[in-house]
Amino acid sequence: MEVKEKLRLLREEMKKKGLDAYIIPSSDAHQSEYVADHWRSRAWISGFTGSAGTFVITMKESGLWADGRYFIQADKQLSGTETKLFKMRQPNVPTYTEWLGDSLSQGECVGVDSSVFSWSQIREMKEHFDKKGIKINGDYDLIDLIWEDRPEIPMSEVYIHDVKYCGKSTLEKLKIVRNYMDRIGAQHYLLSSLDDIAWLFNIRGNDVSNNPVVVSYALISEKDAILFVDNKKISKEVSEILKENGVQVKEYLKIEEYLNNLNSSNAVYIDPNKVSLKLYDSIPKKCIKVEERDITTTLKSVKNEVEIKNLKRCHIKDGVAMVKFLRWLDENVGNVDITEISASDKLEGFRREQEHFIETSFDTIAAYKDHAPMMHYKATEDTDYSLKREGMLLVDSGGQYLDGTTDITRTIILGTLTEEERHDFTLVLKSHMALSNLKFLYGATGSNLDVIARQPIWEEGIDYKCGTGHGVGFLLNVHEGPQRFSQDLNNAVLKAGMIITNEPGIYKEGKHGIRTENELLVVKDEETEFGQFMRFEPVTYCPIDLDGIDINMLTEKEKLWLNNYHKKVYETLSSYLNEEEREWLKKETRTI
DSSP states (O other): OOHHHHHHHHHHHHHHHTOSEEEEOSOOTTOOSSOOGGGOHHHHHHOOOSSSOEEEEESSOEEEEEOGGGHHHHHHHHTTSSOEEEETTSTTOOOHHHHHHHHSOTTOEEEOBTTSSBHHHHHHHHHHHHHHTOEEEOBOOHHHHHOTTOOOOOOOOOEEOOHHHHSSOHHHHHHHHHHHHHHHTOSEEEEOOHHHHHHHHTEEOOSBTTBOOOOOEEEEESSOEEEEOOGGGOOHHHHHHHHHTTOEEEOGGGHHHHHHTSOTTSEEEEOTTTSBHHHHHHSOTTSEEEEOSOHHHHHHHBOOHHHHHHHHHHHHHHHHHHHHHHHHHHHHBTTBOOBHHHHHHHHHHHHHTSTTEEEESSOOEEEEGGGTTSTTOOOOTTTOOBOOSBSEEEEEEOEEETTEEOOEEEEEEOSBOOHHHHHHHHHHHHHHHHHHTOEEETTOBHHHHHHHHHHHHHTTTOOOSSOSEEEOOSSSOSSEEEEEEOSSOOOOBOOTTBEEEEOOEEEETTTEEEEOBEEEEEEEEEEETTEEEEEEEEOOOOOOOGGGOOGGGOOHHHHHHHHHHHHHHHHHHGGGSOHHHHHHHHHHTOOO
16 A cells, blocks of 8 residues: 555544544654564554654644654655654754644644553653643554554563573562662552563563564563463463562463552552553542653663673674684675675674574665665665775674674774765764773763764764664663763763663765774773762773774874774684684774
8 A cells, every 4th residue: 555545544544533634653652672573563654664653643744753863864764755854952842742732723633542652752742742732642543444464463472581690580679679669658559661571571572573572561560560461472481480580470461450450549660751651641630650761771771790791792703703703704895795784684694603693683774885874774775885995884783692792883884984084984983982081080971972973073073863872682682771972961870780882983975984882881991089989981892993083183092992903803803703704803903
């Protein structure tokens, strides 16, 4: 069905239900970043396939709101449709609530599916619309009425993530959560976020591609811990282990019934950014709602000693796979036909050779030449470039292993570079090193430090329209909060044990895209009379392509950092390689 026909059918349903506008977000019923096919409503209706964006339709117009990661991609995918692209956070570009406020008249009604909008989103929207006399109706999932072959909610089997990898049992984690609930006076804790539930109960699944989570809810009280999940996913063995850890299993759709029956004198802890309007409205109105960030989000962001030990081992395996891949590229580009897709497949093959590998942690971005400015580009048969002995190939990839999650980007020099390409490659490296080499006082957040990475690029009048880094899960989501490097305000203090990526870039449409990314472990440095100082320790082990660097642009301090990093890469990986691979790696990590 063409987009035009989908929009016609949607408007017919809007008219039947008395709706003057309808909003379709990218999220699922759990406010996930990456969603199962069942919830890919925004992609289905608009044709825009990026992971983030909001589609809005009225009887006369439609618009898509996307951030800077997707400007180029959205422009291309919306071409030929009626939908207008609104580039978020750009000057004079309204938010979708502002646009609707100007487009609709007093008394008109905006429709939403209350199961896929968080309570905080609806509350903010309501505050804005109330001033305009515009109503909100959350009763209808209109997409379900017109999407005839809509995929079912996934049904992957649940498995237990062993304590030898994750370091703490479910009982231990529940005790910590309950202690926190007791301190703030909450009798119940409603948990909707899939990666938080997976972490708390030490369960994993395959309900969302690349994200080993299970579609579920959880409700915690002083005595009970209930996991709401389709029983067909739970084997007898998994059920027994959950029972031993004090966890009851109830059917997924029973969550609303349980919430309806809560004692109205009790306090319920929720994360308003994660709990849907539908679940919020299921809690008795007289219940006190304690609204803060999920308890588990903060807990899982700080990796324990067992997780850190496993994670470092995991990154060694991932580094070995990357070195094998980079050597293969170096020896074969120009000699055999290699495309963006076949390069991605080859890299996944090297990862599959590694112990405990499960799947990729996201769809590999292998972007050659002018494809690379599209930050989340994914090659298709129609767009697949063949690689030549010229220019640069950006490869952003990662793996899910039983002992960790990896995320790494390398921009690979395939041959001759222009002066501009070499300059920009070196500039990105300088930005990466500025943040990697930083010593900072405890109490700093990622939004305090983001400017450190941008400064070398800003000095030349360049910027990148995204954050500089994000937290990473442990056999969980590759994007994990609450910590991140970003210009957006963030109040999560960087604590020892947190993992965060460092990935500045330069993206020039029609020319090239460059990004260099390592995962960093936050560790303690010295403590002085002025307080505890912190620093970053790279846990990603992979050479940075020296052939792209203009050495004249580097300071002596930067050369020292790069040489020390490459020395560490060689010392860490060489014993896992054969003689030819070691010789290749020695050349790639040579002193400059």
